[in-house]
Amino acid sequence: MSILDQVNLNDNAPVTARTARPVLNQRSMARFALYVLAVTLTLWIILPLYFITASAFSTRDALYDWPKSLFPNPISFDTMDFFLNSRGVYSSALNSLIVGLITLALSLLIGAPAGYALARFIFPGRDSYKLLILTTRAFPIVILSIPLSVTFLNFGLYDTLIGVALVHTALALPQTILVTSSIFVAVPNELEEAALTLGCHRMSAFTKIVLPMALPGLAAAAIFAFVLSWNEVFAATILTSQNRTLPAQVLGSLSNSSLPLRYAGGFVLIVPSLLFILIIRKYLLNMWGRVVK
Amino acid sequence: MKRYFPLGVVLTLLATLLLSACGDNTAAPVATTAAASATTAAGAVTTAAGAATTAAAGAATTAAAQANAGDIVWLSTQLSAVQENEGFTKNVLNSFNGKVNYIQKDNGPYTDQILSEEKAGKVTVSLLGGLHGDFPPFIQNDLLEDLTPLAAKLKDRGIPQTFLDLGKMGTNKQYYIPWMQATYVMAYNKKALQYLPAGADANKLTYDQFRDWAAAIQKGTGERKLGIPAGPKGLYNRLLQGYLYPAYTGGEVTGFRSPEAVQMWTYLKDLWKYANPQSVSYEFMQEPLQSGEVWLTIDHTARLIDAVKSKPDDFVLAPAPSGAKGLAFMPVLAGMAIPKGAPNKAGAEALIDFISTPQTQINTTRQVAFFPVVKADLPADLAPGIKAEAAAVAAQSSAPNALPSLLPVGLGAQNGDFNKVYTDTFTRIILKNEDIKTVLEDETKIMNNVLNTAKAPCWSPDPPSTGPCQVK
Missing domain, CATH: 3.40.190.10 (Periplasmic binding protein-like II)
Structure with a gap:
């Protein structure tokens, strides 16, 4: 390297730095804004959850104190204990879990093949079929309440968990079908065709090539179905009497209960779906990292 | 293969769950119906026995409660708050000789459930609880039993005539028996x-x-x-x-x-x-x-x-x-009614009888902020809050x-x-x-x-x- 070059380099260096700094500033500003946004959004979600949790473990008196303390002091399990031991909470929580899992299974078993068909095949009436799926969401379930319960009573499905799960599946299906179809669209058709030329059947091409790639997306669709079922109140209330799901059992009564119990109940209602999402989060991140990209 | 192993496990698990739920479902209705008809029969027998003892003892207070009244599903719009519901089911209904399943629903689903059960001809509810204003939809559809004979039987409890008249809903039939009051x-x-x-x-x-x-x-x-x-x-x-x-x-x-x-x-x-x-x-x-x-x-x-x-x-x-x-x-009045086709009508009547005893009425007041509709002297050892309320109401x-x-x-x-x-x-x-x-x-x-x-x-x-x- 000649001296001239070196001089040139030295000359150039400050020039690049000078032009680079505003770019860097702009970038860090954008980054900063992004962080602020992220923190705000996180707080938006976390703060209410935190306050519900803190209040659920506070004493009754502390709840009415002002200013509120940030930490429950002393920590008290009284209201939580009372709530958990009140009649029907455990059994209805178990019911909710079973209904949610059945809903998850049924909506995947029915919805994923439909989504696959929509994604891979062009058949007559495909577009109107897509529209038809959406129209099932257009009927408010409220107006169906009496006919639905009468039908369920006649079929012996009234007040059974499978009955509630069937309705939840019907509610979850449009979403599952559309989500899974977009997941299958994202899996390159060429890979499947290659598998077929290399000796796979349709089924084995699906299980060996498509399914592993679509798995994260399917997991996401499954979560949505489960959470929908877990949170659904109306159908669960009108279709059950003695075998109620957790929201049907406690949601109505919580809104008429005293403040401490509302926090305890809110906490119990939130935790399972949060846990479920945390467990299945790995697949969700995979989906965003791989398939959706 | 390894990748979708978890999914396989989950699906198998779900399939098992699904099958077990289905299995329950097919077996359950038969079993419950059989159980229900058995309890109804038992209910009828026991109440007859109850009536006999009443006549013999001459005191109407707890006679009906002494015979087992069987399973009773009580659907109600009242006592929705968790504490009240707990207090009522655990400390009031537990002294009733019979298995009461107290189900609380909001007015809408409550009405829908009864209307659908009657429409399908498969009534599961034996006793209805609600405010005065919760009953009209059932009366319009003629779904409630006339409780005039029961009201006559409970005459000695001292339910005020104005309350009984309210329970007739402007007709000559006793559609509900007063349960408790508030204001x-x-x-x-x-x-x-x-x-x-x-x-x-x-x-x-x-x-x-x-x-x-x-x-x-x-x-x-x-x-x-x-x-x-x-x-x-x-x-x-x-x-x-x-x-x-x-x-x-x-x-x-x-x-x-x-x-x-x-x-x-x-x-x-x-x-x-x-x-x-x-x-x-x-x-x-x-x-x-x-x-x-x-x-x-x-x-x-x-x-x-x-x-x-x-x-x-x-x-x-x-x-x-x-x-x-x-x-x-x-004054806010809650009442109890029996739907037509109730699976355990006799048990429901025994339960109404039990609820209208002075002792149960006082117990109810202890648990919830509602007051007796029958002649009952509130004891001195009531909790201070309840006592204060009772005094203000009086x-x-x-x-x-x-x-x-x-x-x-x-x-x-x-x-x-x-x-x-x-x-x-x-x-x-x-x-x-x-x-x-x-x-x-x-x-x-x-x-x-x-x-x-x-x-x-x-x-x-x-x-x-x-x-x-x-x-x-």
């Missing part, structure tokens, strides 16, 4: 007493003194500490129907647009100046009372009980204020100028629209500041339409009418 009373924080206007007695306030008190509190503390339960689920419609309107006009309906009504709304507008602005979100006044946001309020006894129970030394309950026409107050109903104003009678499906007339009027006059007379004229048309549709004659304290009740 609305005034509640205040003891700290507010220092601002009580001179010469006023907190137990015998007039509405003007009530306003002056609220004003004095605001002047003294710099805060608006009067609370009105005007939130989405607040019961301010009842305060208008059963308290302010009758106290000013002497009725709930007929004087709706009278000069006295205009005077009442002018008063309320004035009062609102001292009300905590959060009033539009208040539903249960026990909460702002306990947090200290509110020092003075009127609400349903069941919505105040938490405050007086947890801090009986801080809060005082007193009769509602009175107006020119008297101390108007609204003082209110026995005041010399007491003016009981009943819940709407015979409105049926129009109940909601009727309430909406009052809440709309409140919103327009108080919150939107519209002209009082114009609003009252507008709402009168709606109110008359509602009453014409329901064909409901006037109820107390409005003077009886020949046709549907109408605003004068």
Whole structure:
């Protein structure tokens, strides 16, 4: 390297730095804004959850104190204990879990093949079929309440968990079908065709090539179905009497209960779906990292 | 392969679950139906035995409860709060000899369940519990048993005739047997007493003194500490129907647009100046009372009980204020009815019998903020909060100028629209500041339409009418 070059380099260096700094500033500003946004959004979600949790473990008196303390002091399990031991909470929580899992299974078993068909095949009436799926969401379930319960009573499905799960599946299906179809669209058709030329059947091409790639997306669709079922109140209330799901059992009564119990109940209602999402989060991140990209 | 191993496991698990749920489902109905018919038969036998012992013993009190009444599904709109529900099921129903499954549902799903069960011809509910206003849809569809013989049997319990008449819903059949009662009373924080206007007695306030008190509190503390339960689920419609309107006009309906009504709304507008602005979100006044946001309020006894129970030394309950026409107050009545085709009718009757015994009625009062409908002397060892409420309720109903104003009678499906007339009027006059007379004229048309549709004659304290009740 000649001296001239070196001089040139030295000359150039400050020039690049000078032009680079505003770019860097702009970038860090954008980054900063992004962080602020992220923190705000996180707080938006976390703060209410935190306050519900803190209040659920506070004493009754502390709840009415002002200013509120940030930490429950002393920590008290009284209201939580009372709530958990009140009649029907455990059994209805178990019911909710079973209904949610059945809903998850049924909506995947029915919805994923439909989504696959929509994604891979062009058949007559495909577009109107897509529209038809959406129209099932257009009927408010409220107006169906009496006919639905009468039908369920006649079929012996009234007040059974499978009955509630069937309705939840019907509610979850449009979403599952559309989500899974977009997941299958994202899996390159060429890979499947290659598998077929290399000796796979349709089924084995699906299980060996498509399914592993679509798995994260399917997991996401499954979560949505489960959470929908877990949170659904109306159908669960009108279709059950003695075998109620957790929201049907406690949601109505919580809104008429005293403040401490509302926090305890809110906490119990939130935790399972949060846990479920945390467990299945790995697949969700995979989906965003791989398939959706 | 390894990748979708977890999915495989999950799916297998789910398939197992699904199958087991299906299996339960196919087997269960047969089993339960068999069990149900068995219990019905047993119920019939045991009650017959119960009746025999009653006759033999001569005391009707607990005889029916001594024989096992079998399984009874009791569907009710009442006692929805977790603590009340727990107290009632664990400490009241547990002494009944029979297995009672007390299911609480909100009014909508409650009505839907009974209508669908009757439509499908598969009734699972044996006993219905609800407020006076919860029963009309069933009566319109002729779904309730006539309980006149049972009412005759319970004659010695001393249920007031006015309550029994309410249970007839304007017919000659006894559709429900009174279960328990409540009402609305005034509640205040003891700290507010220092601002009580001179010469006023907190137990015998007039509405003007009530306003002056609220004003004095605001002047003294710099805060608006009067609370009105005007939130989405607040019961301010009842305060208008059963308290302010009758106290000013002497009725709930007929004087709706009278000069006295205009005077009442002018008063309320004035009062609102001292009300905590959060009033539009208040539903249960026990909460702002306990947090200290509110020092003075009127609400349903069941919505105040938490405050007086947890801090009986801080809060005082007193009769509602009175107006020119008297101390108007609204008794709230809950009743028990038996649906036609009930799987265990005999058991349900035994349960009604048990619930109407003085002992059970007192027990109920201990657990929930509702009071006996039968002749029962409240014991001295009641919790201080309940005792305070009982005293306020008694003082209110026995005041010399007491003016009981009943819940709407015979409105049926129009109940909601009727309430909406009052809440709309409140919103327009108080919150939107519209002209009082114009609003009252507008709402009168709606109110008359509602009453014409329901064909409901006037109820107390409005003077009886020949046709549907109408605003004068």
